[in-house]
Amino acid sequence: MFVSFEGIEGCGKTTQMGLAAERLAGEGYPVVVTREPGGTGIGEQVRSILLAPECGNMDPMAELLLYEACRAQLIAERIRPELEAGSLVLCDRYFDATTAYQGYGRGLDLDLIERLNDAAGHGIEPDLTILLDCPVETGFERIRSRYRDGSSRGGGGTPDRMETEDRAFHERIRQGYLRLAEEKGHRIRVVDASEGVEEVYGQIMDCLHQALKERE
Numbered sequence: 001m002f003v004s005f006e007g008i009e010g011c012g013k014t015t016q017m018g019l020a021a022e023r024l025a026g027e028g029y030p031v032v033v034t035r036e037p038g039g040t041g042i043g044e045q046v047r048s049i050l051l052a053p054e055c056g057n058m059d060p061m062a063e064l065l066l067y068e069a070c071r072a073q074l075i076a077e078r079i080r081p082e083l084e085a086g087s088l089v090l091c092d093r094y095f096d097a098t099t100a101y102q103g104y105g106r107g108l109d110l111d112l113i114e115r116l117n118d119a120a121g122h123g124i125e126p127d128l129t130i131l132l133d134c135p136v137e138t139g140f141e142r143i144r145s146r147y148r149d150g151s152s153r154g155g156g157g158t159p160d161r162m163e164t165e166d167r168a169f170h171e172r173i174r175q176g177y178l179r180l181a182e183e184k185g186h187r188i189r190v191v192d193a194s195e196g197v198e199e200v201y202g203q204i205m206d207c208l209h210q211a212l213k214e215r216e
């Protein structure tokens with residue numbers, strides 16, 4: 001099974017994916033975790049270009065194609081072989097992020113993005129997508145506290161290129177994700193991520209256990 005975690009900056013994807021991975025591995029599932037952009041040697045190099053604040057002049061189409069390039073490599077090198085081997089693959093962001101950020105956020109053509117997502121993903125769709133939804137302000141506040149507390153999961157560092165974009169950009173992304181959830185209701189589950197870590201974790205484990213049961 002292939003599960004992606006999506007949502008705006010600071011909604012809790014990395015935190016929750018780590019907790020879910022630990023729990024599912026403890027239950028005996030062959031869990032593999034990865035992330036986008038990145039997850040391969042080539043992909044991590046492209047990731048550093050994509051997120052570098054000094055790449056602020058990147059053309060939106062160049063940005064889109066770099067994300068898709070990362071994805072093609074990740075699927076070919078890691079995700080497809082892991083799925084074929086029977087692993088339970090958890091991915092921190094996947095192609096819905098491209099629709100939300102480059103489509104709804106940057107305003108690039110949604111049909112083009114859908115075609116590129118399909119091509120770069122080698123036709124592989126998540127079986128389940130957990131969309132962590134919270135207000136943009138909540139996500140930003142969490143990121144600010146992550147910088148204050150560099151010890152937390154996924155923590156530390158300085159703001160990346162996406163995080164330095166304005167509030168309206170992130171609001172379009174949140175609304176874009178919610179629209180996607182309506183269109184792709186067969187695989188996207190919206191979780192209220194404004195709650196505390198434990199409550200959100202409970203909601204996510206319910207979604208995961210239900211999906212795993214359906215596939216037995």
Ligand SMILES: Nc1ncnc2c1ncn2[C@@H]1O[C@H](COP(=O)(O)OP(=O)(O)OP(=O)(O)O)[C@@H](O)[C@H]1O
Pocket residue numbers: 007008009010011012013014015016142143145146152153154155193194195196197198200
């Ligand atoms: N439900 C929550 N309530 C309060 N704080 C949280 C919650 N979930 C995560 N956090 C904290 O908020 C910060 C951001 O969480 P995390 O890094 O998991 O988000 P993310 O969605 O992966 O962010 P990014 O988009 O930047 O990768 C972290 O410091 C984390 O400990």
Ligand SMILES: [Mg+2]
Pocket residue numbers: 013014015092154
């Ligand atoms: Mg993260």
